[in-house]
Amino acid sequence: MNREQLVGLIKRKRSFLCVGLDSEIDKIPTHLLGEEDPVFEFNLQIINATIDYAVAYKPNLAFYESRGLDGMKSLHRTMDYLANFSEQCFSIADAKRGDIGNTSTQYARAVFDSKASGFNFDAITVAPYMGEDSVSPFLMFKNKWVVLLALTSNKGAFDFQLTEDAGGERLFAKVLRTSQNWGTPENIMYVVGATRAEMLAEVREIVPDHFLLVPGVGAQGGSLSEVARYGMNNDCGLLVNASRSIIFASKNDDFATMAGSEALTIQLEMENLLSEKGIT
Amino acid sequence: MNREQLVGLIKRKRSFLCVGLDSEIDKIPTHLLGEEDPVFEFNLQIINATIDYAVAYKPNLAFYESRGLDGMKSLHRTMDYLANFSEQCFSIADAKRGDIGNTSTQYARAVFDSKASGFNFDAITVAPYMGEDSVSPFLMFKNKWVVLLALTSNKGAFDFQLTEDAGGERLFAKVLRTSQNWGTPENIMYVVGATRAEMLAEVREIVPDHFLLVPGVGAQGGSLSEVARYGMNNDCGLLVNASRSIIFASKNDDFATMAGSEALTIQLEMENLLSEKGIT
Numbered sequence: 406m407n408r409e410q411l412v413g414l415i416k417r418k419r420s421f422l423c424v425g426l427d428s429e430i431d432k433i434p435t436h437l438l439g440e441e442d443p444v445f446e447f448n449l450q451i452i453n454a455t456i457d458y459a460v461a462y463k464p465n466l467a468f469y470e471s472r473g474l475d476g477m478k479s480l481h482r483t484m485d486y487l488a489n490f491s492e493q494c495f496s497i498a499d500a501k502r503g504d505i506g507n508t509s510t511q512y513a514r515a516v517f518d519s520k521a522s523g524f525n526f527d528a529i530t531v532a533p534y535m536g537e538d539s540v541s542p543f544l545m546f547k548n549k550w551v552v553l554l555a556l557t558s559n560k561g562a563f564d565f566q567l568t569e570d571a572g573g574e575r576l577f578a579k580v581l582r583t584s585q586n587w588g589t590p591e592n593i594m595y596v597v598g599a600t601r602a603e604m605l606a607e608v609r610e611i612v613p614d615h616f617l618l619v620p621g622v623g624a625q626g627g628s629l630s631e632v633a634r635y636g637m638n639n640d641c642g643l644l645v646n647a648s649r650s651i652i653f654a655s656k657n658d659d660f661a662t663m664a665g666s667e668a669l670t671i672q673l674e675m676e677n678l679l680s681e682k683g684i685t
Numbered sequence: 686m687n688r689e690q691l692v693g694l695i696k697r698k699r700s701f702l703c704v705g706l707d708s709e710i711d712k713i714p715t716h717l718l719g720e721e722d723p724v725f726e727f728n729l730q731i732i733n734a735t736i737d738y739a740v741a742y743k744p745n746l747a748f749y750e751s752r753g754l755d756g757m758k759s760l761h762r763t764m765d766y767l768a769n770f771s772e773q774c775f776s777i778a779d780a781k782r783g784d785i786g787n788t789s790t791q792y793a794r795a796v797f798d799s800k801a802s803g804f805n806f807d808a809i810t811v812a813p814y815m816g817e818d819s820v821s822p823f824l825m826f827k828n829k830w831v832v833l834l835a836l837t838s839n840k841g842a843f844d845f846q847l848t849e850d851a852g853g854e855r856l857f858a859k860v861l862r863t864s865q866n867w868g869t870p871e872n873i874m875y876v877v878g879a880t881r882a883e884m885l886a887e888v889r890e891i892v893p894d895h896f897l898l899v900p901g902v903g904a905q906g907g908s909l910s911e912v913a914r915y916g917m918n919n920d921c922g923l924l925v926n927a928s929r930s931i932i933f934a935s936k937n938d939d940f941a942t943m944a945g946s947e948a949l950t951i952q953l954e955m956e957n958l959l960s961e962k963g964i965t
Contacts (some may be wrong), residue, residue, distance in 0.1 A: 457805045467784055467791035473802035477757055503812060504747055505839040511709070511747035512920070522753035532783060534834055536841020554814055559785040561816020565861055569851050576845065576856065583844055629907050 406495050406641075407548045408529045408534060408591045411616070414460045414495065415641045416685065419676040422643065422668060423461035423618065425648025426451065426483065427468050432653055434660050444472075444479040447660075449486055451652050453664035456490055457519060458672035461644050463497040463618075481523055488525065495617070495644070498526040503535050509542040517546045528552050530596060530618075533580045537587050544588045551593050555580050555608065558598025558621035581611040590614040597636070601647070602628060605635035620646045628670065633678040641684055647671060686775050686807045687828045688871045688920075691896070694740045694775065695921045696965065702948060703741035703777065703898065705928025706763065707748050708733065712933055714940050724752075724759040727940075729766055731932050734945035738952035741924050742767060743898075744901040747859040761803055768805065775924070777832060777898070778806040783815050789822040797826045808832050810898075811875060813860045817867050824868045831873050835860050837890065838878025838901035861891040870894040877916070879925070882908060885915035893918060900926045909951070913958040921964055927951060 406414075415421050422654035428444050428451075437443040452462065464483065487496060498516040505511065519525040525566075528550035531540055543551045556566055556577040566577040574582070581595060590612075597608050599621035608617065619632050622645050629645060636643050651671075655663035679685075686694075695701050706728055713727045720726040726777035732742065744763065749756035767776060778796040783789065792809075799805040811820055823831045836846055836857040846857040854862070861875060870892075877888050879901035888897065899912050902925050909925060916923050931951075935943035959965075 427788070465784070465788055465791075467782075467788045467795065470795035471791040471798075471801055473795070473804065474754065474757055474761065476802070477754055481754065499784075501812070501815075502747075502781065504745070504779075504781050505841075508707070508745055508747045511745075511751040515747065515753070518751075522756070523752065532781070532814045534812045534814045534845060535781075535837050535839060536844030536846070538839050538841040540841075540916035544725055557785065557815050557816050559815060561785075561818040561820075564816030565814060565856065565859065566816070568856070568859065571849050571851055571853070573851070576848070579845065579848065615817065 411460070411495055412640045414493070415679070419679055420458055420460050420672040421641050421643045421645055421675055421679075422459045422671050423644045423646040424451070424459045424651055424668065425499070425620070425646050426462055426464035426652065427556045428464070428652065429468050430472060432656070434656050434658065436658060439601055442479055442482060443484075444476070445482040446602070448479070448483040450661040452487060452490070454649065454661040456493060458668040459494060460629050461495040461497060462487060463499050465499040481646040484524055484526070485630070495528065496526045497528040497530065498524070499530050501530050501532050501554065503532040503539040505535065506538040509539050513543045513546060515657035517549045519646050528594065530554065533584060540584065541568050541587055544557055544592050549592065551588065552618050553580065553584055553593060553595050555595040556597045556601065556604060558600045562598065578607070578611055581608060585612065590616070594618050594644070595653050596620065599628070599632050601671070602635055605632065608635060609638070614642070616642050616644060618644045618646060622647055629674055630678065633682070637678065637682050639684070641679065645675075691740070691775055692920045693702065694773070695959070698740050698952070699959055700738055700740050700952040701921050701923045701925055701955055701959075702739045702826070702951050703743050703924045703926040704731070704735050704739045704931055705779070705926050706742055706926045706932065707898070708744070708932065709748050710752060712936070713934050714938065721753060721764060723763040724757055725766075728759070730941040731944050732767060732770070734941040735931065736770055736773060737947040738765070738945070739774065740804065741777060743777040743779050744924055745779040759798040764806070766803055775808065776806045777808040777810065778804070779810045781810050781812050781834065783812040783819040785815065786818040786822055789819050793823045797823075797829045808874065810834065813864060813933040820864065821867055822914040824872050829872065831868065832898050833860065833864055833873060833875050835875040836877045836881065836884060837900055840882045842878065858887070858891060861888060870896070874898050874924070876900065879908070879912050882911035882915055885912060889916060889918070894922070896922050898924045898926060902927055909954055910958065913962070916960065917962050919958065919964070925955075940948060
């Protein structure tokens with residue numbers, strides 16, 4: 406999916422919600438455990454219940470890899486099902502990959518090249534530590550995106566991401582500034598955590614045009630209106646992720662209904678924020 | 686495998702060679718392509734040919750993930766086969782993972798918890814960008830190791846890893862210094878590229894006791910004697926990886942013989958280096 410299509414989707418659905426499919430088998434409703442593939446059945450019902458309110462889905466691969474081949478089968482089934490909605494949603498492999506050049510090419514094929522791997526994600530999260538040649542192989546794929554880690558929402562972000570260099574620039578800012586030369590706002594987004602919404606203003610000074618993927622709203626405590634206030638640009642430029650607060654809104658038979666209801670609540674708030682910004 | 690066992694292995698085999706099983710299907714000998722699982726068959730023959738000369742094996746997961754479920758099956762078969770030699774070699778999942786705490790726990794289960802995922806690796810490579818809480822979940826597993834990226838062997842290492850902070854400390858050095866408090870030399874190793882062997886001296890000043898995983902010898906051009914000169918400690922403290930120079934030493938029927946011969950050549954050089962250091 407290209408940028409124009411993504412922006413069109415946001416305007417059409419009046420939403421910039423990304424649903425994180427962090428579908429840990431120990432947390433899904435127990436009545437699903439009798440299904441042949443409980444995690445796929447859970448995801449299918451979550452997708453059906455939220456597809457009108459969400460513009461993106463983001464499975465974190467850890468929750469699938471932890472179950473070995475069975476988990477990867479659940480993920481393949483989920484993405485095959487999501488392919489039915491390929492015009493209606495953007496998909497992000499939350500994988501936080503990154504390796505030397507020829508190896509990153511393999512990781513890119515693993516998520517982007519359906520003939521090779523069976524997956525056809527629109528985007529992948531990538532860690533910047535290994536620099537340009539670990540990122541650029543992902544950018545060789547047309548209409549595919551890198552979502553580069555810049556400022557994450559966890560406590561460990563303080564360990565290195567906020568380190569100031571000799572010129573007073575913090576590492577996450579250097580990542581933003583430097584990596585702009587590796588691609589364009591048409592194929593690079595950045596992860597910026599919502600738990601530091603005020604820092605979005607600083608991020609926007611460096612990358613005014615890029616999309617930002619913002620985790621940390623909901624279970625991690627970030628505020629949606631603050632994120633929009635500091636982070637929204639004229640194309641919206643935001644995908645705000647919520648995972649547990651939506652998919653685990655209820656642990657009972659009504660989990661899908663409750664997930665849909667939670668997604669609708671967020672979508673309505675997003676609709677207001679888009680209108681306030683004059684994005685129609 | 687714990688540190689004492691690893692050091693014992695190095696002394697017994699007179700080797701600190703790690704064989705990188707970067708078994709790209711497009712590069713394996715064509716006569717194997719008729720096998721049910723060509724990559725597994727390739728790995729099996731490589732392991733058989735090198736097991737006397739190598740103390741560790743390191744599949745890079747990218748080369749398996751790029752083939753989807755088929756690739757993951759090849760990796761499972763490979764690791765199941767390698768389990769026959771569990772007393773004779775250390776195993777590293779070269780995955781370069783790292784995510785927020787509860788997600789890193791899932792990644793740890795994906796490689797360490799055989800009941801959950803089917804994999805029982807001894808170690809995993811982890812990227813440090815997200816800080817302590819992205820690394821520490823891996824350290825909760827007994828006799829399992831994190832191999833943390835410090836200074837990598839690719840060009841992109843210059844983008845951020847060598848950035849000096851306000852106090853004159855470079856990022857890779859800060860990673861080494863800071864992360865020492867997250868674990869011990871019994872459960873943390875570091876990746877330090879051989880293409881900058883002279884920097885191993887600087888690394889050793891910060892982490893005198895830790896094992897270092899050194900890629901970049903062979904195809905990437907690093908020198909083994911330089912690595913030993915600057916990087917070896919009294920427990921050896923080195924695992925030197927070679928991938929393509931061994932596994933793709935020949936593309937013909939004799940690939941396994943040639944891989945064994947290449948591994949033996951390196952082992953003999955390592956034996957000399959261990960003797961010179963008085964490690965017996």
